[in-house]
Amino acid sequence: MMSSVPALRTSDLIGRDAELEQLSSQLGIRASEGVGGGAAPIEQSVRAMLVAGDAGVGKTRVLMALRDAAIEAGWHVVAGHCLDLADSSLPYLPFSEILGRVMADQPDVATRVLEQHPTLARLQPGRRVRSSETASGDQALDRGNVYDAFSDLLAALAHDAPVLVVVEDAHWADESTRDMLSFLFSRPVPGVSLVVSYRADDLHRRHPLRRQVAEWMRLRGVDRLQVEPLRDDDVRLLVRALHPSTMSEAEYSSIVDRAEGNPFFIEELVGAAWSGQVPGELADVLLVHLDRLDDTTRQVVRLVSVAGRQVSHELLAAVSDLGAAELETALRNAVESHVLVASRGGTYAFRHALLGEAVYDDLLPGERVRLHADFVSALGEGRAIGTAAELAQHARRADDRPVAVRASVEAGEEALAVGGPSEAATHFLDAIELVDTARVAVPDVDAVALTRRCADALIAAGRVPKAVKVLRARLATLPADGSDLDRGQLLTSLASAQLLTDTTDSPRETSAEAVELLRGAPPKLLARALLVHAQSLGSWHADDARAVALEALEIAERNDLTSLAVELHTTVAGLDPDGGSSASAGWRSAAERARRAGLMEPELRALYLLGRLHHDEGDLDTAIDVYREVIERSEVGGLAWSPYPAESRLLLAVALTHQGRLDEAWDLLDVSGQNPPMVYEWLYFAHQMLILIGIRGEPKPKALERLRDYWGTDGLTAISSGSAELMRAAAAGDAAVAVDVYDHVVETVVPLWHDWFQARLRLATLVLGALANAAPRQSADERESARVAVERMLADGARVIDFYAPFDGSHGPEYQMWVARRSAEHLRWRWLAQVDPPSSDELVGAWRAAEETAVAYGSVPEIAQARVRLAGVLRASGDAAGAREVADLAREAAHALGARPLLDELTAQGSSPAPATATGGVALTPRESEILALVAEGRSNGEIGKQLFISTKTVSVHVSNILAKLDAASRTEAAAVARRRGLI
Structure with a gap:
């Protein structure tokens, strides 16, 4: 029954649990066993429900779920549908469908009622006769007879079980059907519940159902359920159900924004190939709304579609050639027909954004250009108030390029002024494209300055790779004999961007070339180039960096370049700790100085470096506080996705992970709905998978496979994702996979960073652990062959240790933890592989050191891992009491973390919180x-x-x-x- 109801493209009921629960409970539907044999209707609070909602919002899907629940509870379910047949609709069409279903499923009941009410036979599907043949005779369709007959049919059907009657799409119901529904609402049949659905957006002021709905709602036992659009979170769930493969956050956000919670719209947008236009099938459905409008109203609606998402009455009046009264009448018609909605602020917008897109797509090309030109004229001449962004949009689409360029630049500056770097970047990119493709020069627009401004906005929005691309494209357009000033400024901006992203290019070389080109330039440009060059030299060339930074600082202070001086103080604080205070105090002072000067980006950089310092020193509590400060301050300035706050979010999650606060770290990195740049989206996802797969041992291989595609976008993504793979391989004792993952990570990261990046020590140590775990299952020959991989991992770790030996600042507690762990894992492999095995004292001592360094750093997962391994070697050395004590501590931490691999390792060791029990009648010690x-x-x-x-x-x-x-x-x-x- 209800077999003709079309199914959604996903069988899951998403985001409608509350609606289904309300319908089921109010109608008295409950799943029960043994219903039948004259069962009385289940107690209920209402006998009829009206289900309202916009087209495509999911009314039918909810009713299908209600049908399933009713059938499961032993109810009979029958359904009928009203069809959009205009004035030729057959009377009682949904009840004719219901009669046909009863005759097919319960012919005995139908035959008995038809014998008592022959009139009802005229409603049988396939036997509807023409009105000319029914005008005479005893069998004319008298309404009273039909009502009584149908009431008796439902009563007979309800004799042995409750009945649910569903009538869908009542907005298309003919007058006879509406009157029959009124009869059933006012004279309920015992054991029968009635559900009627209709489109709320179709009930304009003069719609005949509108008055009757109001009358039905006044009847006792009748209630209404409004099916609202899905919440954003539910939209995401539906998109994932329809499109299981990974989507970017930008794609999710686009669908969420355009579909406005309507499941039908969501399905069409997900299923259609992306073209920038509304899918054809969806457009046809949407444009039906325009068919009932008069020509003048359609003209105004088309004008609103050209205006954009929202338009003021003033601007419409300035652009339209209609008189005031005529325009107001057309707008009222559009609002009453649920095409447009009016706000209290005097603006109009489409009820559904996709309807506006469909109307716009339906315009002829020449019609669009003409209407956009009208908007340009009205806004440019001041006949209506609008934003620079609106003027730029209309000028661009009207092909008025000079106006579009100037308006786009103005719109970009306005966006930056209110903390919208992403929007500013979009406007600047539009201006650059127009400048580069313009057939004539655009006066008063400096392409080099515009490019640098665009790069600044892109960096502030976190889109650093795009900034690099834009700057390189502009450099490529400069003539070989062009201005050193232009090239030097572009190279300065390029080097600054390169410092903020993982790239195979050298920002040090780029900035050095910029300095040489700008030696004779104005002080501001030279000081900026020197600042960037000092940053590119960094701690690797501390003496040179300090000299360059101090030179730049002297120029900035001599020429009253306050903002540059503030930025330079931040750089000097990290390079000149002997200048009177520690780096920590210097960066805090630099942050406060930048805050007083109102310079947000230098403040964020100083705070970020301060947080990194505390993190490297092992002061995780203070680092967490500073990282939170960076994030909070960035939100004030609209720079949440600029590089320093975005990376602070990750490092905050890393610190929380070390403290064992895995759920907090996960939630922090869940940026659904926030639309971060893709590089951060995957970076955060990689650390989430480190938590889920690496620490907690969940099997999610496809997630790691997808992440591999993004390893090259950021070194930290490769390291976090690769670490998760290594931990999974170690838990499985799969040494071959571990070595392969290590090689892939190194191959990816080395071109972005350098050969002996510090995290390589951790990666090599994790591989040693995997090799040790695999050793007990290997033959003597296999263990001897594994020696080659072990020696390579040892050598790689030693090279990292040697590389960082001259840099005292890199020898923090985390570094010391991995140095100790490396030695302990190597000894464990020798012990388990029985290749030059160590003494028990040597082995226990190494793992005691690994435990102590992990405790010193405060990393809960690493403390637990070290203790698991320590318990194993203590147990093997005969110290059962010591092993039990350490294992209990490890087990407690593992349970708190939800770390299944650690618990499995304890079990494999024979460590258990409970005494061993006999199995199969055998009791082993x-x-x-x-x-x-x-x-x-x-x-x-x-x-x-x-x-x-x-x-x-x-x-x-x-x-x-x-x-x-x-x-x-x-x-x-x-x-x-x-x-x-x-x-x-």
Whole structure:
């Protein structure tokens, strides 16, 4: 029943749980067993529901779910539909459909009622006769007869189970159907519930159903449910259900914005190939709204579509050639027909944004240009008030390029003034495109200055790679004998952008060339170039950087270049700690100086560097506070996605992760709906996967596969994602995969950074851990072959340690933690692989050091990991009490983190918070269980003794006991019995 109701393209009911619950509870539908045999209707609070909502909002999908719930509860469900047949609609059409369904599903009931009411037979589908044949005779369709007959039909159907009657699309109902519904609403049939749906947006002021809905709502036992558009979060869920592959945040945001929560619109936008226009099928549906409008109203509606998302009455009056009264009448008609909506501020907009797009797409090309030109004239001559952005849009589409360029630049400056760098960048990019493609020069527009301004806006919006691309494109247009001033300024901007992104280019070389070109330039340009060059030299060339920065500072102070002086103080604070205070105090002072001067970007940079300093020193609490300060200050200035706040968000999540606050870190990086630049979207997602897959052990291989496509966009993305893959491989003991991942990460990151980047020490150590985990399952030959990979990881780690040895500032507690962990993992591999195995004291001492350095840094996940490994070596060395104590601490942390790999590793060690229990009638001691596992791996008694730091003779005794307990004749049989009984 309701078989003709079309299904959505996804079978999931998304975002409608509340509506379904309201309908089910108010109508008394509850799933129950054994319904039938004369069951009475379930108690309910209403007998009829009106379900209203705009076209495509999901009324039918909710009713389908209600149908399923009713059938599950043992109800009969019948449905009829009204059709848009204009004046030729057949009377009682939905009830004719219901009669046909009853005759097909319950012919006995239908036959009995038809015998009592022959009149009802005239409603049978396929037997509707022409009115000329029914004008005489006893069987004329008398309304009273029809009402009584249909009421008796429903009563008969409800004799053995409750009945749900659904009538859809009542906005198309003929007069006879509306009267039948009025009868059923006012004279309810026991055991029968009625649900009627209609499109709220179709009920204009003169619609015949509008009055009747108001009358029905006054009846007792009748209620209404308004199906609202989906919330943004539910829109995202629906998009994911329709389009399981990954979408960028920009694509999600576009669909959320354009669809306005309407599921039908969402499906069409997701399913259509992106062309910038409304999909054809959707446009046809939307443009039906215009068919009932008169010509004048349609003309005004087209004018509104050209205006954009919203237009003032004043601007419409200035552009339209209609008189005031005629314009007001047309607007009133459009509003009453639910095409436009009017705001209290005197503006008009389309009820659905997509309808406006469809109307605009339907205009002829010449018609669009003419109407846009009318808007340019009205705004440019001051006949109406508008923004520079509006003027730029209309001038661009009217092909008035000089006006469009000047208006776009003005719009960009206005956007920057109110903290909208992303919007500003868009306007500047439009202006650049118009300048480059203009057939004539645009007066008063400096293409080089415009490009630099655009790059600044792009960087402030977090779109640094795009800024680099724009600057390079402008440099390529400069003639070989062009101005050194222009080239030098562009190179300064380019080097500044290169410092903020991972690139294979050298910002140091770029900035050095800029300085040489600007040596004879005005002081402001030279000081800026020197500042950028000092930043590019950084701590790797601290002496040179300090000299360049001090030269720039002297120029800035001598020429009263206040803003540059403030930025230079930030740079000097990190390069000249001997100048009177620590770097920490210097950066805090620089941040406060920038704040007093009202310079947001230098303030954010100083705070970011201060947070990094505390982070590197292991003061995670203070680092977290400073990172939060960066984020909060950036939001004040509209710079939330500029590089320093955006990276501070990631580093804040990293610090929270180290503190074991994984859920806080996850939520911080969940930027759904915030539309960050894609590079940060994937960077944040990579760290989320490090939490989910690496630490918590969730199986999400496809997520890691998708992330690999974005490793090259940012080195941290590759390191976070690669670390998650390495941790997963280590948990699985898959050394080959771990080595392959390591090589891929190094291959990706080295061109972006340098050969011996510090995180390489951590990556190599994780690979050593994976090699150690794999060793117990390897043969002697395989373990000997693994020595090559182990030695390579050791050598790579040693090169990193040697590289950073001259830089005292890089030897923070996190660095020390990984140095200690590297040594401990190497010894663990030697122990488990029995390749030059260490003594138990040496092994325990190394893992004690790994634990101590992890505690010193305060990294909860790394403390837990070190303790898991320490418990294993303590247990093997015979210190059962010490192993138990350390394992309990590790287990507590692992449970708090939700770290399944750590818990699994504790279990594999034989460490358990509860005493061992007998399985299959066999009770093995913890040591016997440990030896049995090694026997199953094919280890000899000698190898087992070396690994467990006990004598070969002791191992032999334990093996004999195990064989006796398992009633096994050989080691092979013992292993087979143990696996069968779940002992290993």
